[in-house]
């Protein structure tokens with residue numbers, strides 16, 4: 001994938017004490033190919049390569065102490081810029097309800113995303129949304145939204161499929177005012193392709209409801225097509241944001257990089273699965289870090305903070321960064337990790353995680369956690385802080401003491417080593433970004 005290719009290229013330049021123009025040129029040739037292969041729009045690639053090259057061969061980079069790192073930093077900054085720079089906000093109308101119109105082609109994920117977004121608005125922002133079933137064409141579309149509404153216990157406004165979407169939207173907004181809903185999310189119809197009839201109808205709904213946001217939902221798997229779809233919807237309707245769905249799938253990732261610069265419309269959210277909580281705000285910088293294999297430390301920390309107190313999370317972050325993580329820490333974290341969700345999920349967000357072969361073996365369930373705890377508790381203090389001294393004899397003793405087998409002890413030690421290796425790759429990580437304001 002894109003990440004792999006870019007990371008290989010970066011690896012070559014990372015440690016260089018001196019970077020020549022030829023080095024930069026070679027690296028940019030690789031970057032260019034990697035981006036094109038990931039289905040990034042060729043104009044976007046051209047501009048990107050030009051910009052990075054110009055900056056990278058500048059005097060301040062060439063003369064700096066760590067030119068390799070500087071070049072990577074520039075690539076990261078420009079990738080971030082390409083995806084919009086800052087995280088963007090969701091509108092808040094000063095005359096509620098705030099109206100969000102969801103548009104897009106059939107199968108892109110509109111209905112699902114409507115449910116996800118409503119769920120997020122309530123859970124994260126404490127809002128009180130209402131859903132509107134305005135897709136009267138797709139069989140069972142209304143039912144689908146109603147089912148989603150039930151799952152998240154959210155009201156769904158519908159008038160069946162014999163009333164026009166414009167009329168549905170009109171009555172829905174009146175109803176939302178009456179019931180004091182602060183957000184109205186309108187799920188509209190899609191077609192298999194962009195066509196006149198669809199656009200005319202969407203324009204009618206837009207003219208009547210005067211929405212605060214028009215979110216285009218696009219399937220990230222469709223690559224360049226997603227960009228073309230975004231362009232035509234934007235021309236016709238004037239989008240305020242894009243939701244990129246199915247990023248959990250095997251996408252080449254090009255859409256995320258092209259959409260913003262081609263349409264000038266920010267990506268606001270990403271969909272990462274079929275479940276109703278599989279949605280995240282889009283952070284350009286984090287995405288750039290992910291692409292470059294710098295991992296997503298910020299997401300990791302955010303996740304940790306949601307479950308663990310802040311002090312502990314900071315400590316965890318520092319230990320990870322400095323890779324001064326012992327088996328004792330591991331044991332202490334296990335208890336907390338249990339409440340943070342699957343360990344392998346968390347680890348995957350760490351820098352260089354995609355390079356670690358044994359990562360899949362790191363899947364640890366609750367029962368295993370108890371076993372791991374028993375094994376670590378059977379170690380001496382010395383063994384816990386210097387696992388490398390644990391020889392065959394010690395392994396046998398530990399296995400006996402914990403009631404586990406020697407292969408289990410071996411596996412744990414190996415996993416711990418992998419984890420530490422991964423953590424080492426986190427050195428040189430960026431500091432937390434500082435962002436403020438609005439519904440984020």
Ligand code: GDP
Pocket residue numbers: 104105106107108109110111112113190217245246247248249270271272273274278
């Ligand atoms: P619509 O026609 O645009 O309303 O699309 P739907 O909301 O009905 O979604 C179409 C299919 O895509 C459904 O099977 C969804 O479960 C699935 N889907 C939507 N978003 C995501 C996502 O982020 N990841 C994955 N894997 N599937 C998704």
Ligand code: MG
Pocket residue numbers: 110111112135138141
């Ligand atoms: Mg739908």
